[in-house]
Amino acid sequence: MSSPAAATGEQLPEPATSLANRYGRPKRRLTKRAKLILSSILVLALILGALFLSTRNTKTFEPKDVAFSLVSDRQTDVTVAVSMKAGEKVTCGLQVLSEDFGVVGYKEVLFDGSSPELKPSGGRVTVQHKVPIRTVFAGVSGGSDACWNS
Template identity: 55%
Template sequence: MSNPETATAGIPAGPNASLANRYGRPKSSLSKRAVALLAAVGLVVLVLAALFLSMRSQKSFSTTDVAFDIVSNRQVDVTVAVTLDEGHSVTCGVQALSEDKAIVGYKDVVFDAADGQDAGGKLRTVQITVPLRTVFAAVNGGMHGCREN
């Protein structure tokens, strides 16, 4: 007969020994150098993403509500101006508002830098008077929002 001590002589003792024999050795964890390298790469990616998002949100134009003129209960003339870079165009919504701030007239207008006057440097200012038909009497008018084309 064999002795139980000699039968297990080549196998390390302890609870982890039987698991290691059954499932294999556990994988070694990342080295400190690998963790530092991954952290540095992650930080660089985070900074680049923040830079990209901040540059993307910068507008290349500015808008100004110049004037509005109530022609009748069903029409208002709204004068608006956009200053933008040469070679660019912008589409803006021009709206008329009622006394309770409801939109009673709306029109999309395209502002092209080629139509504007020199505003210094590479900037051009385009000013347009937009006649808006309204469904009720308007008391105010101006820009609603703009987007680059």
């Protein structure tokens, strides 16, 4: 018996051996429009992330080391001023350092911006304290180490 295709003189198609038939069709690439949309979303996400991170840790106060004076080998006076919003309270850790930058004295001090005798300028006040700090050795410098809202 012969097939009807063989009777008419046509040959049967041979199985295709191309890679597309063996492994499937290749994936389509993204269009220019899709690439533009995806890159725009990525840029917008990066900008929003940068804005979020830059505004997240903004401080409303600014400490400034004014002076220090060596009273004795066991005491140093440190003067620090903190500029802050009126009514705000800030605690600062004040330290005295030795020649090799080791901490030889430390004290935490509260700077209260809600005192009635302070006169705000532009909604901000500056509170200054001269703080005696006991030390274990003679210090060569002193100032604020870190400050935080109370």
